[in-house]
Amino acid sequence: MVNKMNIVPEITRKSITHLINNEERVDGRAMDEYREISLETGVISKAGGSARVKIGNTQIMVGTKPQIGEPFPDTPDVGVLMTNSELLPMASPSFEPGPPDERSVELSRVADRCIRESQMVDLDKLCIIPGKKVWMVFIDLHILDYDGNLMDAAVLGAVAALKNTMIPEVKVVDNEIIIDHENMKPLPIREEVVMCTFAKIGEQLVIDPSFDEEEILSARLSIGITASDKICAMQKGGDSPLTKEEIMNAVKITESKSKELMKYLEC
């Protein structure tokens, strides 16, 4: 559960808010500036694909595992995509061991929605025998260090890991599935997707909130957008409302900022 220990001193709250109202941030960033981003892929050789992403001090390890399994009865001829996240207790004093809490579930569901609705992975091509066997791709988000903005890091890492994922060639001969580990091919990827998260603090919207900023935000908005500028997922969080102008402003910034994030995925 979200820990009650996180009490933000009034003086911190005031100083951060005051700075932001004057279009300044504690770490000297502009309102629409990301912290330093680093992305490495192929770091776990036992995973189907993997990526270690850092946004500032936030650090997530993402691993994918393709497995053969049974499709859902309502979609018998498409592959299965499953996203799971663990807010490891190592990442923050407020994360507790145990089954996923509401924050963890929200994170994995939003990341999942972003990837699913962007139709980034061509799930139709992951069908092996309709109604019986399909590829199931598990995406596991391992949160190692929490310094704010898990959503953007999770989506960036998951997309990088999926692009890095190799699956073996599969042939079906007389009801026998032959998995050929000698011939590996990449997952069928259509177009990339990224997510931009904004925090409303004072009267301003700031992108990529840090831990301290997240602690005091009044509202949060995450927007998922594809390479061709299709908005594919959104999630509002926080206790306060947002105006229509604020939301449209965030969408506009997302359109331009997403191009910056896409560059990290090119390699």
Add this chain to the structure above:
Amino acid sequence: MITIITLGTNIGAKSREDGRAFDELRNLKIEAGVLERADGSAYLEFGGNKVLVAVYGPKESFIRRFQRPDRAYIRCRYNMAPFSVDDRKRPGPDRRSIEISKITAEALQPAVILEKYPRSVIEIFIEVLEAEGGTRCAGITAASVALADAGIPMKDMVVACAAGKVDGQVVLDLSEVEDKDGQADVPVAILPRSGEVTLLQSDGNLTTAEFEKALDLAIKGCNQISEVQKEALKKRYGE
């Protein structure tokens, strides 16, 4: 009926034939202070193993029944990432990881000066990001570095290493394949300054002579690893 046939599986193939001598360790790399939020942390690569450890504390213990009036206690959580092994591991603790968590805490306990922090807890989180045989030893070795990085006073830095028997020969530091095909696996943790043993398990068949040889070999390996632990701390904090 659908049968699944797997061709050409050389996943994780590695063996002593790769050129390692019977008393040779795999490549080892340790880095201290890799996480921002944790009080202390360490990252370790040992052969194909990749292990990350974070330490929190000493801090107030909220679980009353574990609280000790005269000293701190160590709570350890060993966890494997779902993508760390060949077949995806279901998230969450299983019987194996619960046992390893317990023996890891017990292996580290003798080194830590717990009397300094009554009613407190020191939390150790071990995350196996990739596993290739010998993760419990890798976890203990990395946890010691993370404890030191957290500034927790210790009498010594516990270090762990395994030895075992493969093809009838006693060898040091079993890889995953050797562990599966081998006849015995003996993980050992020691306090390097006194040579005292803080963890000892054995799984398999050994004669007394073989066991003694394995124990000696493991202790020799521990002493080598101990130097790398110290180097990691020197690199982080200077001489």
